[in-house]
Amino acid sequence: MVVKVHGPAFASATRRVLACLIEKGIDYEIVPLDMLNGAHKDPEFLKLQPFGVVPVIEDGDFTLYESRAIIRYYAEKYKSEGTELLGKTVEERGLVEQWLEVEGQNYHPPIYNLVVHLKFFPKMGVPVDMKLVEESEEKLAKVLDIYEERLSKSKYLAGDFFSLADLSHLPFTQYLVNDIGKDYMIRDRKHVSAWWDDISSRPSWNKVLQL
Amino acid sequence: MVVKVHGPAFASATRRVLACLIEKGIDYEIVPLDMLNGAHKDPEFLKLQPFGVVPVIEDGDFTLYESRAIIRYYAEKYKSEGTELLGKTVEERGLVEQWLEVEGQNYHPPIYNLVVHLKFFPKMGVPVDMKLVEESEEKLAKVLDIYEERLSKSKYLAGDFFSLADLSHLPFTQYLVNDIGKDYMIRDRKHVSAWWDDISSRPSWNKVLQL
Incomplete structure (x- = not known):
């Protein structure tokens, strides 16, 4: 399953998530979001992320936001793949x-x-x-x-x-x-x-x- | 092992930790700290918590601070005891x-x-x-x-x-x-x-x- 990452790749919180996905060797696809024109406040986007900020991930049916929550989720879900990012004990x-x-x-x-x-x-x-x-x-x-x-x-x-x-x-x-x-x-x-x-x-x- | 919780029990972040310990059924002991007289800025306390804030826990040789990190630690360490606080999946x-x-x-x-x-x-x-x-x-x-x-x-x-x-x-x-x-x-x-x-x-x- 390719993880969809909503948010421009230059946004700092999106970068936090991308760095984690790359460390873990997880396939991802960046879904561009035209923040300069306010796309993060569109009703469709607010259904994914009610606070109107990036990033949000979609992984099959599962949606998650808050960059530090997303990195914890992938570090735990794929604990034995790629770089171990949560320690051993x-x-x-x-x-x-x-x-x-x-x-x-x-x-x-x-x-x-x-x-x-x-x-x-x-x-x-x-x-x-x-x-x-x-x-x-x-x-x-x-x-x-x-x-x-x-x-x-x-x-x-x-x-x-x-x-x-x-x-x-x-x-x-x-x-x-x-x-x-x-x-x-x-x-x-x-x-x-x-x-x-x-x-x-x-x-x-x-x-x-x-x- | 009784968990030592440094910090007055009325401090909000200490309360966050105590609520978690009680939900999990973990024995604890509150170590009073005279914050009104600046005990949280004493060199001895700063060795435990360099930012000079409460709470800090001591659990045998293990020391941990930041209330939201402490609650995650105990919720995970005693996952199957007391209230399940991290979800099942x-x-x-x-x-x-x-x-x-x-x-x-x-x-x-x-x-x-x-x-x-x-x-x-x-x-x-x-x-x-x-x-x-x-x-x-x-x-x-x-x-x-x-x-x-x-x-x-x-x-x-x-x-x-x-x-x-x-x-x-x-x-x-x-x-x-x-x-x-x-x-x-x-x-x-x-x-x-x-x-x-x-x-x-x-x-x-x-x-x-x-x-």
């Missing part, structure tokens, strides 16, 4: 979940603000809130200090194995490093920098960037 | 994960703002940002409209079974209904209201409220 999975939650709750909100205000708003002619940018950079720096400490003790966030927790950081960190002049936030931290070089050079991620 | 678990993510990413941010500004800030003498309160109520109302539609089709969020997705909504919705005069947001929506009556009357939740 229930404790390892616990730590994967811990760092996935840290990504969603602590890392994502400030990095999202930085990317939206410094990459997208200028292009859209929306005024940039520099106070929010500064506060977000400060918050993200504190989170990255904790990552630096953690990554001085283990190669990846959940342990010495690449997992969904690392993968989930790829889309927005890519923007931070390449698009908004904030690469020093990664580069000034030795272990975070080595971790970023490692996870961003995975073939799966490079394939996602080329889609 | 990988698809059911996928939907539990979807609605857990909706809770964390869409429901939690606006309800957190409402509770912090209307319940805690007035007691602390911190000025309330009424513009943020209004925007948060508007965002939460839109999320609840989607819940109303969903709950018109299934008894609980992930399907016709109580799961971590429902459980995770208990702590902040309790404040919304009982403490800040916003109960109409639940009561004006027939299916959401029936769902709230159902999940908030579970013996596990009533036990948590009495701790």
